[in-house]
Amino acid sequence: MPYPTAFQDSLSKLEASREFRKEQIIKRLSEEERTLLIEAFHPDYRPEAMKDVSLGVNMGQKVPLEFASVVESYSRIEPEKINLDSPDFNVDILVIGGGGGGSAAALTAHSQGARVLLTTKLRLGDANTLMAEGGICAPVRPDDDPYKHFLDTLGGGHYTNVPEIVKALVLDCPKIANWLIDLGVMFDFEEDGTLKVNHCGGHSRKRLLSCKDLTGLEIMRVLRDEIRNLEIPYLEFSPAVEIILDSEGLCGGAVLYNMETEEYYVVKANAVILASGGIGRLHVQSFPTTNHYGATADGLVIGYRAGAELIHMDSIQYHPTGVVWPEQLLGQLITEVMRGHGTHLVNVDGERFINELECRDTCASALIRECEDRRKGVVTPTGMEGIWMDTPLVEGVEKHFVGIYQRFKKYDIDISKEPILVFPTQHYQNGGLKITPHGETTIPGLFAAGEVSGGVQGKNRLAGNSLLDIFVFGRRSALKAVQLMNQKRSELTLQHVIDYQKKLEALGIDKSKKSPVLLPDYIRDETKAKKN
Amino acid sequence: MAELIPIYFMGKEYNVPEGSTILSAIEHAGYQLIRGCGCRGGFCGACATIYRIPGDHQIKVGLACQTQIEENMTLAILPSYPANKAFYELESVENPVNALRQAYPEIFKCLGCSACTKICPQDISVMDYIAGAQRGDLEKVAEMSFDCIMCGLCASRCLAQMVPYNIAMMARRLYAKTTLIKPDYVLKRIEEVDQGKYSAEIDKLIGKDIEELRILYADRDIEGI
Incomplete structure (x- = not known):
C-alpha cells in the first residue's frame, strides 16, 4: 500500500521545496x-487531562488521569491471605524488571557476590x-566532556x-x-x-x-546472553504485584504473580530494585505509544502503595516523530537520529516550521501547533493528521536506518525516495519514583532505576539519556543494595496495602478497580459485553 | 469501518477487519495475549507466526505485529521454542574462532537445505552466516546476523537441529570483543573522572541559580550536523 492519492499534492510540494x-x-x-510554544501546545499543559491524586505521599499533586486511575485502585491480592512466613524465594536482592536497567542491576549485584533473583512480566x-x-550518550570524544553533557541535560530538562542525580549520570x-x-x-x-x-x-x-x-x-x-551465561536465576511471566515491607518500614521483598499458573509467590529480599519501566501502554490522553x-x-503503582514518593509525574514525553501512516505502524518510533542526520519536518505546503534539532518537547509542540492551530497538517484518509519527515535528504538512509527502511518496505514505501508521515507519540515518562544518586527511593531498601524512577531527566529528557540512565542507576542501585546484604529484616508485612485500601474505601472508590493492570486492555467493548 | 474477513487462529475461525496486522486481528477477536506479544514494533521476536494460505502448499511466516492478515489464512503464534545455548566466559576466550567451534560443533552438520534462510522473517541469510561460522569468518556472521531478533523460527526448521540465533549471538560478541578496538580516549575519560577532573566544575554549575544557567545554556557552543 504506497501513499494514497490524497497525499500526492502535498508530496509534490515537498519535492518542489x-x-x-x-x-x-x-x-x-x-x-x-x-x-x-510549549505552554500553548504541549499535551502536559492541558488542564482537563490532569487530576490531583486523592491519597498517598503525593496527595494533591497533579498527575495524568490515566495514572490517577491506576493509583486510585485496589490491590490484585487479598493481603491477609498471603502467607509471609514461608517465602517461596529467599534472596539478597530481588530485581523487578527484565529490561536494560534490571539486567544491569542483576549483573552488577551478581558480580558483587549477592544472591540475586530477577523477575519480569514477559520474557527476559x-x-x-x-x-x-538511536543510541546511548557517551561524551568520551576528546572535544566533548561531562560538563557539556551536564549543561545540555539540565537545559533540556x-x-x-x-x-x-544528573551529575551521577554524566560522570558514570x-x-x-x-x-x-x-x-x-x-x-x-568509523574507519579511523x-x-x-x-x-x-x-x-x-x-x-x-x-x-x-x-x-x-x-x-x-x-x-540477556550474559545473564544466561552467568546462570543468574530469573522468572518470566511473573510480575511483582505488591512490595513487602517489614514491621520497621524497611523493604523486605515482593509478592509476584505467575500469570500463567495464576499463583502468587512471596520473595523475601534485603533489597528490591524496581526497574519495571513506565506508563506508555496506559495511553495517556489517548496518544499512541512507542512503548x-x-x-x-x-x-x-506498587512503589507508591508502599509509600515511596513520586516526582514529576505530571510530565510525559511525546516523541515528535511517531509514525502516522501506514496505520499498521501507528505510533512507532522514528529515531531522533534521523533528525540528527538532517531530515526536515515539512507541513502540507512543503514548508519547514521549526529547527529540527530543538528538544523533543519543543519539536512535538511545534508539530501539534502546525496541525491543530495552523491547520497545515497532512490529513490521512481516516482523518488523522501528520507532518512529513523528509527522509530522502539523508544519503544512504536505507543503510544507516535499515530497521526503519525494512519496516516501510513491507508497505511499499521506499523511504529513500519518499518521506514518512509523523506526529507526536507517547514515548517516555519523565517522572517516577524519586531517587537519590544511588537509586534509593524514599523507602529504605527499595531502589528504582530507569523509567520507573524520576528526577534525573527533569521535565524533558534528551535523546540517548534513557539508555544511559538505566545502566547508570541499575548499576548504582545494585552497588548500594549489596551493602544491605547482611542487614536483618523484622517481621514481613503487607499492612501498608491494607491501610491504603481502607483509604480507597473511605474515598468511595469502586472496589472492582484493581492495579497494577499488568497488560493493556485492547478488548473491544462488544466483546467485553459478552464476557461474564 | 473495514470489511471483515475470515482467518483461522489455531484452527478457529474469526472474522476480523481487513488490513489489520495479525496481532490486532487476534485482539479484535477478543484475545488478551500473555505470550506471543512483546514490543509490538518488530524488534523483540515474541510473536513469530507460522501460517498457511489455502491452495498454496508453502509454509509462510511473519511477525504477528508486522504482518497483514490474508483472507482464510490459518495461523499460530510460536509461544516459545526450546533452544540450547553454550555457556562461555567472554573475557577468557583466546581464540574466538575455536571457541565458537567448540561451543557449537554442530555448525559442521549443516546440510545446506536453507530452510533457515527461507523461514527467517527478517530476511537474514541464516545458512550463509552458518557457512561463515564454519570458515571462521566472524565478521561475516556478525554483520549478516545483525538484524536477528532471536524469534526461534530458524531453530524450529533446522534439519541439523542447530539453534542458529544463539550461534550468531556468540559470534557477534566474540567479534565485537576481539576485533573492534576500544579507542584510548574512553579509558582516558574514565581516568579523568576518577581523578575528579569534572566534579568541581559541575558542582559550580549546581550552585548557580537558574538565570545564570540559562545564560550559559543559551551561549554554549553547538556542533553542526
Missing part, C-alpha cells in the same frame, strides 16, 4: 519563545530498552532535573560505555577506529553511540 529547504536556515528558539529482555533505536557515562564495549556490544565504528557518534536534539556535541538503528536490541540481547506491551506503570 527540497532544494530551497536545504539552504534555508531556521534559527533556534530563544528560551522565552520555547516556553511560550521484553522491554523498551530493546526498542531504543528546563532546569527541573535534580542536579546531583564513560564507565558504562566501557562496560558495554567489554561485554561485546557491537557499536558502530574511533567510535561513531551521532547528533541529536538538544545535545551540543555529537555523542550518541549507536549499533546501526538497532542500538537497544543489540545491547539488550548481549545483556512495549508491558509498559503499564506496575512499579510506580
Whole structure:
C-alpha cells in the first residue's frame, strides 16, 4: 500500500521545496519563545487531562488521569491471605524488571557476590530498552566532556532535573560505555577506529553511540546472553504485584504473580530494585505509544502503595516523530537520529516550521501547533493528521536506518525516495519514583532505576539519556543494595496495602478497580459485553 | 469501518477487519495475549507466526505485529521454542574462532537445505552466516546476523537441529570483543573522572541559580550536523 492519492499534492510540494529547504536556515528558539510554544501546545499543559491524586505521599499533586486511575485502585491480592512466613524465594536482592536497567542491576549485584533473583512480566529482555533505536550518550570524544553533557541535560530538562542525580549520570557515562564495549556490544565504528557518534536534539556535541538503528536490541540481547551465561536465576511471566515491607518500614521483598499458573509467590529480599519501566501502554490522553506491551506503570503503582514518593509525574514525553501512516505502524518510533542526520519536518505546503534539532518537547509542540492551530497538517484518509519527515535528504538512509527502511518496505514505501508521515507519540515518562544518586527511593531498601524512577531527566529528557540512565542507576542501585546484604529484616508485612485500601474505601472508590493492570486492555467493548 | 474477513487462529475461525496486522486481528477477536506479544514494533521476536494460505502448499511466516492478515489464512503464534545455548566466559576466550567451534560443533552438520534462510522473517541469510561460522569468518556472521531478533523460527526448521540465533549471538560478541578496538580516549575519560577532573566544575554549575544557567545554556557552543 504506497501513499494514497490524497497525499500526492502535498508530496509534490515537498519535492518542489527540497532544494530551497536545504539552504534555508531556521534559527533556534530563544528560551522565552520555547516556553511560550510549549505552554500553548504541549499535551502536559492541558488542564482537563490532569487530576490531583486523592491519597498517598503525593496527595494533591497533579498527575495524568490515566495514572490517577491506576493509583486510585485496589490491590490484585487479598493481603491477609498471603502467607509471609514461608517465602517461596529467599534472596539478597530481588530485581523487578527484565529490561536494560534490571539486567544491569542483576549483573552488577551478581558480580558483587549477592544472591540475586530477577523477575519480569514477559520474557527476559521484553522491554523498551530493546526498542531504543538511536543510541546511548557517551561524551568520551576528546572535544566533548561531562560538563557539556551536564549543561545540555539540565537545559533540556528546563532546569527541573535534580542536579546531583544528573551529575551521577554524566560522570558514570564513560564507565558504562566501557562496560558495554567489554561485554561485546557491537557499536558502530568509523574507519579511523574511533567510535561513531551521532547528533541529536538538544545535545551540543555529537555523542550518541549507536549499533546501526538497532542500538537497544543489540545491547539488550548481549545483556540477556550474559545473564544466561552467568546462570543468574530469573522468572518470566511473573510480575511483582505488591512490595513487602517489614514491621520497621524497611523493604523486605515482593509478592509476584505467575500469570500463567495464576499463583502468587512471596520473595523475601534485603533489597528490591524496581526497574519495571513506565506508563506508555496506559495511553495517556489517548496518544499512541512507542512503548512495549508491558509498559503499564506496575512499579510506580506498587512503589507508591508502599509509600515511596513520586516526582514529576505530571510530565510525559511525546516523541515528535511517531509514525502516522501506514496505520499498521501507528505510533512507532522514528529515531531522533534521523533528525540528527538532517531530515526536515515539512507541513502540507512543503514548508519547514521549526529547527529540527530543538528538544523533543519543543519539536512535538511545534508539530501539534502546525496541525491543530495552523491547520497545515497532512490529513490521512481516516482523518488523522501528520507532518512529513523528509527522509530522502539523508544519503544512504536505507543503510544507516535499515530497521526503519525494512519496516516501510513491507508497505511499499521506499523511504529513500519518499518521506514518512509523523506526529507526536507517547514515548517516555519523565517522572517516577524519586531517587537519590544511588537509586534509593524514599523507602529504605527499595531502589528504582530507569523509567520507573524520576528526577534525573527533569521535565524533558534528551535523546540517548534513557539508555544511559538505566545502566547508570541499575548499576548504582545494585552497588548500594549489596551493602544491605547482611542487614536483618523484622517481621514481613503487607499492612501498608491494607491501610491504603481502607483509604480507597473511605474515598468511595469502586472496589472492582484493581492495579497494577499488568497488560493493556485492547478488548473491544462488544466483546467485553459478552464476557461474564 | 473495514470489511471483515475470515482467518483461522489455531484452527478457529474469526472474522476480523481487513488490513489489520495479525496481532490486532487476534485482539479484535477478543484475545488478551500473555505470550506471543512483546514490543509490538518488530524488534523483540515474541510473536513469530507460522501460517498457511489455502491452495498454496508453502509454509509462510511473519511477525504477528508486522504482518497483514490474508483472507482464510490459518495461523499460530510460536509461544516459545526450546533452544540450547553454550555457556562461555567472554573475557577468557583466546581464540574466538575455536571457541565458537567448540561451543557449537554442530555448525559442521549443516546440510545446506536453507530452510533457515527461507523461514527467517527478517530476511537474514541464516545458512550463509552458518557457512561463515564454519570458515571462521566472524565478521561475516556478525554483520549478516545483525538484524536477528532471536524469534526461534530458524531453530524450529533446522534439519541439523542447530539453534542458529544463539550461534550468531556468540559470534557477534566474540567479534565485537576481539576485533573492534576500544579507542584510548574512553579509558582516558574514565581516568579523568576518577581523578575528579569534572566534579568541581559541575558542582559550580549546581550552585548557580537558574538565570545564570540559562545564560550559559543559551551561549554554549553547538556542533553542526
